[in-house]
Amino acid sequence: MEIGVVFPQSEIGSDPAVIRDFAQAVEALGYSHLLTYDHVLGAHPDREPRLIGPYTHETSFHEPFVLFGFLAAHTQRIGLVTGIIILPQRQTALVAKQAAEVDILSGGRLRLGIGTGWNYVEYDALNEDFHNRGKRQEEQVTLLRKLWAEPVVDFTGKWHRIDRAGLKPLPNRRIPIWFGGNNEQVFKRAARLGDGLIPQFLPNDAGRATLERIDGYLASHGRSRAEFGIEAQVNFGAGPEKWASHADAWRVLGANYVCVRTMNAGLETPQEHIDAIRRYKAEVG
Template sequence: MKAGVVYPQVELGGDPGAVKAFAQAAEELGYDHIVIYDHVLGAVHAGREPKLTGPYKETDPFHEPLVTYAYLAGITRRLELVTGVIILPQRQTALFAKQAADVDLFSDGRLRLGVGVGWNWVEYDGLEMSGHFRRRGKRQEQQITLIRKLWEQPVVEHEDSDHRIDRAGILPRPKRQIPIWLGGFSEAAYERAARIGDGFLFSGRTQSEAVQIKARIEARLRALGRDVDAFGLESIQQYGRGDNRWPGDIAAWRDAGGSHISVATLGANLTTVDAHIEAIRRWREVYDSLG
């Protein structure tokens, strides 16, 4: 089971020096990957109809994941760079395919894309994608199909309800099919991941919930004739649960057959990058002690 860290964007206030220090410390501590969350626009929640249901507001800072990873590609050596999750349907598909290809090339094949559909309709409006919010799941499926074509084929001819590419392609292309994992909280997201994803990233779920959903995804994979062992499953663990809970959390996911686990130090009342680095050091010691 591979171990990673979640970059605590909200607590570290958009400090570029913190990004460098945290990522390099994670690599030195032996972590396999780093996860970065995504929001392009923070929105005021008050007075909205329909209401905004997610946790983040206009006061919460976020670095753009692919830009951040282009930077980290040059100052880390082996950390896998994971988007967890990037809101794909609010982005232009061909441009995203090109940007991801470059990050993967610059990092020597270290990008893993976690993608989701999001909850912030204000963000979709601001990115001129308002017409896609209500059908964002279907759009994401079509995007993944096209993105994979653009990575593989020198010239693409493709048309669906959202896209039309007439004998064109991106260059340079990545040297591989970059892994695309899905994330989300709905049955539609789990089913979609089983059909077209390379893995699934659990965030905001209890350990028991993640284990139960993992079993349902794997059952669907078998029904589709897909290789369960080739499908990745990652659980985000909360540092703030306390060191008396970490061993059980780690062991439960390992025993359930999870392929990846990450620790999130967000929400643990840590206000400096040094405090977050000390936190991931402590969690890593516990992880290593469990073998």
């Protein structure tokens, strides 16, 4: 099991030198990857239906593809993981182009985590339908893979039409697509279409039972976890007495990656985030 770091989107600030230094610290400390969250717009929660998600118009977010293009030039080894890109609120062909470019410029280090999101205001502002986002995402995954593999694509779907067109340059490999989410529909969709899952549950008895159901969904499609990854997250704010046990519990459950999140842990400066991942690495290894 490899260990990564969640990019502290809402607390890192906007100084490019600080962002560079944080990513280089992640790499120098021997972490395997950097995972970043996604929101295009934050919305004021006072509306109907009321927004009840964890972020508002006051929360900062760097755009993941632009961020990863910047970090590709300032790092050499670490993987660059979206956890997750809210795919159905974005144009599929544009995502294919952006992801291919990040993968090319980083030397094949992108892992594209995707999800459907919860902020309907973003969908409205981006002129996409919030209510069919799950089904549309399935077609998007099919189209992304075609666009990354074929120089000329002729595709007709329910929501997409591409008439003999393609990306150039193409990525040099099959970019992995992982699904994020925490309901049975996401688990089934990931087992059928995805290369892995970024879950939001804990490594306890309920989490074990969920993974057993996912194993069943994989088996129904002739697949197994040997070809399907799990990326868990652990909270730095849980404290050192839980860090190792939490990571060990995920290891026992067969997770391929665990990612430490330092956001919302009471850290006040970017340097404190670097000190936190240094401490976590020393204790968990």
